Amino acid sequence: MVLSIALGALLIDWTEVHRFAGQVEARWARHQVVPSAVPSALADMGRELADAQLPIDNERVEHWMVQFSTTAKLEFEQTLSRAGLYSDMIREKLRARGMPEELVYLAMIESGFLTNARSTVLATGMWQFMDPTARALGLRIDAYVDERRDPVKATDAALVYLSELYQQYGSWYLAAAAYNAGPTRVTLALSRRSVGRAANNGIFHHAAADENLDGQGDEDLYWEIVDHLPKETAQYVPKLLAARYLARYADQFDLDVTLADPYEYDLVWAPGATSLADIGEAMGLPDDRMRELNPQLIRDMTPPGSVYPLRIPVGSAYQAMAALATTESRSRLADD
Numbered sequence: 001m002v003l004s005i006a007l008g009a010l011l012i013d014w015t016e017v018h019r020f021a022g023q024v025e026a027r028w029a030r031h032q033v034v035p036s037a038v039p040s041a042l043a044d045m046g047r048e049l050a051d052a053q054l055p056i057d058n059e060r061v062e063h064w065m066v067q068f069s070t071t072a073k074l075e076f077e078q079t080l081s082r083a084g085l086y087s088d089m090i091r092e093k094l095r096a097r098g099m100p101e102e103l104v105y106l107a108m109i110e111s112g113f114l115t116n117a118r119s120t121v122l123a124t125g126m127w128q129f130m131d132p133t134a135r136a137l138g139l140r141i142d143a144y145v146d147e148r149r150d151p152v153k154a155t156d157a158a159l160v161y162l163s164e165l166y167q168q169y170g171s172w173y174l175a176a177a178a179y180n181a182g183p184t185r186v187t188l189a190l191s192r193r194s195v196g197r198a199a200n201n202g203i204f205h206h207a208a209a210d211e212n213l214d215g216q217g218d219e220d221l222y223w224e225i226v227d228h229l230p231k232e233t234a235q236y237v238p239k240l241l242a243a244r245y246l247a248r249y250a251d252q253f254d255l256d257v258t259l260a261d262p263y264e265y266d267l268v269w270a271p272g273a274t275s276l277a278d279i280g281e282a283m284g285l286p287d288d289r290m291r292e293l294n295p296q297l298i299r300d301m302t303p304p305g306s307v308y309p310l311r312i313p314v315g316s317a318y319q320a321m322a323a324l325a326t327t328e329s330r331s332r333l334a335d336d
Helices: 014-030 037-051 058-069 073-097 101-111 131-136 151-169 172-181 183-201 217-228 236-248 276-283 289-293 317-335
Strands: 002-006 009-011 266-270 308-312
Touching: 058 073, 058 236, 073 101, 073 151, 073 236, 101 151, 101 172, 101 236, 131 151, 151 172, 151 183, 172 183, 172 217, 172 236, 183 217, 266 317, 276 289, 276 308, 276 317, 289 308, 308 317
Parallel strands: none
Antiparallel strands: 002 009, 266 308
16 A cells, blocks of 8 residues: 655545554554554644655655664654755755655755765765766866765765756656665666566556656656566665654654754865864864864865865954964965
8 A cells, every 4th residue: 555645745544544443453552662653643643744755655654664663763863953954955955956855855864964974885875876976977086076975966966967867767766766775776677567467468668658757657656667677776766755754753763863053064165185173273163163063075175276165164364364374374384
């Protein structure tokens, strides 16, 4: 059973909602989760999500709601707290592009909102870009700067890429799957579905041709091909939706979440080869503060040879300029 909400259209089978709520309550009781939160959350979900742009598949999402609120609860709480750093910035950019704000949770599933995340296959940053994809999207990667670790620039690149994938597939679910697994694997899964239909119908055609991209069918298509996707990707959208709903109902599920302060900064132009540690010390900042603001500077210094836009705490421009002058004077004295 699929409870679907898409493009502002609320499509609810309330008999199924109550039946499923009972099932979830029974299952979650075995995980020592407060049962009363489950049916009320599902009921509220149906009433409040008329404006949501992503539907849910209950059975798959339920599994990850259980995991995130029991076995992986502490990690989920920490990740959700860390979301405070970047959530507002990402949501603002999504709104500006007319994209679903729920896509903010892709960064949560990809990296836990960690700018220094690095996978076993060397995908890097909050949005987990591989080197070729990042370069193709205009991100700088060299010996001094890796903009995959820049939360602002990497977010811009990720939204461009997701928009391109949506244009290709006509579905945010399929776009998310292609973001995770790569377009080739999603297209292959669609082709396998088409072959299956051809065997049944005696006709071969691309699966997307069967779907109304302006309605619910395009999102249903994800669930039709999910068994043809890599295991990690098959869990990707359910994880996103589980995170989205638990975040909304954090209090009801007894999640201890204290949002981190938003990532905010001012800019100053710093000379090449400026040490983050030296500037931070001259400004009287905590040891890692400049590194936190400039995670893209992988050698903890601005790249040599030209000035660089350095991120500093909000309201500290004069202090930063004085610190830059001091450190530059020290550098000249050392050279002499």
